[in-house]
Amino acid sequence: MKLFKSKYKFNPDTLQYEKIKFSFKRFILRLLPHSIASAVFGAVLMVAYILIFDSPEEQLLRSENKYLKENLAKINERLKVNDSILDNIAERDNYIYRTTFEQDTIPYTIRNAGVGGGDRYKHLDGYESTEIVKNVSMKLDQIENKLNIQSLSYNEIITELKKKEKIFHSLPVLQPIQTNELTRIGSFYGYRPHPILGVVQMHTGLDLVAPSGTPVYAAGDGTIAGIERNNTRSGYGNSIVVDHGVNGLSTRYAHLSSIEVKEGQKVKRGELIGKVGSTGLSTAPHLHFEIMIYGATINPLRYMITPTADEYEQIIKLAEYPGVSFD
Numbered sequence: 001m002k003l004f005k006s007k008y009k010f011n012p013d014t015l016q017y018e019k020i021k022f023s024f025k026r027f028i029l030r031l032l033p034h035s036i037a038s039a040v041f042g043a044v045l046m047v048a049y050i051l052i053f054d055s056p057e058e059q060l061l062r063s064e065n066k067y068l069k070e071n072l073a074k075i076n077e078r079l080k081v082n083d084s085i086l087d088n089i090a091e092r093d094n095y096i097y098r099t100t101f102e103q104d105t106i107p108y109t110i111r112n113a114g115v116g117g118g119d120r121y122k123h124l125d126g127y128e129s130t131e132i133v134k135n136v137s138m139k140l141d142q143i144e145n146k147l148n149i150q151s152l153s154y155n156e157i158i159t160e161l162k163k164k165e166k167i168f169h170s171l172p173v174l175q176p177i178q179t180n181e182l183t184r185i186g187s188f189y190g191y192r193p194h195p196i197l198g199v200v201q202m203h204t205g206l207d208l209v210a211p212s213g214t215p216v217y218a219a220g221d222g223t224i225a226g227i228e229r230n231n232t233r234s235g236y237g238n239s240i241v242v243d244h245g246v247n248g249l250s251t252r253y254a255h256l257s258s259i260e261v262k263e264g265q266k267v268k269r270g271e272l273i274g275k276v277g278s279t280g281l282s283t284a285p286h287l288h289f290e291i292m293i294y295g296a297t298i299n300p301l302r303y304m305i306t307p308t309a310d311e312y313e314q315i316i317k318l319a320e321y322p323g324v325s326f327d
């Protein structure tokens, strides 16, 4: 079969049918509309197919996308719950812990402070899941911020607690003679006729009467700031001064028969420092006990606590164990 059929055209001049010469150009021009139509039809079919039917990969991605979005929404809900738990902790922190330890409350405006402008999440723009991813990111940032502030707040409280712990341990509140060894209080703080000199004088401490050799304990934690050894019948006789290192507080223990510590030594409340005697200007064995604030005496009864005999035993035992202190 011939590929191209010969074509003839009637020539009115010659009155004959003449064979038309084959032209490739004409052939192409004739074929073109058919080709375009087929191509367009094919493309339309393809698009329709793509629109109607997903490829297996697309189906997989679509279901994975759905799964991720659903789970992100669940995570977002859980973050919201955790965020409100943190708010609750923050409230307790402000109104219980910080208030108890005399710290200013941390304003919620600071606790809930934003973690940057809207630009921070700009890189998340432009996707179908942008909103949920943004929400999760923002909640996470918020929670991270609150946790950081909470952690700093607790650090502050612990530091304060350690300071307070040191102050509490240092306050010279312990009666320096064990309760069941104290015979009586011989003389109070204030003006009184001096037992030896006979003239009215200021008595700058408290006289705790006990037999000679009775242990004398430090009234609070501190450092031995001064030791005086004096066997003449004048003044404080053998005496110890303890510097408690807080609020200018120091204590003096006078008329001792023996001194059991060295200058500069650190002592704890309830630690043995000396023994009752009658050295210096004294008529009978007793402990002359002074509490001073920046060197000026105050009435020791304003500070002194008299524990029961059992409690006293426990305080002495505590003082014997090293490392009970908070730091």
Ligand SMILES: [Zn+2]
Pocket: 187, 203, 205, 206, 207, 287, 288, 289
């Ligand atoms: Zn005295």
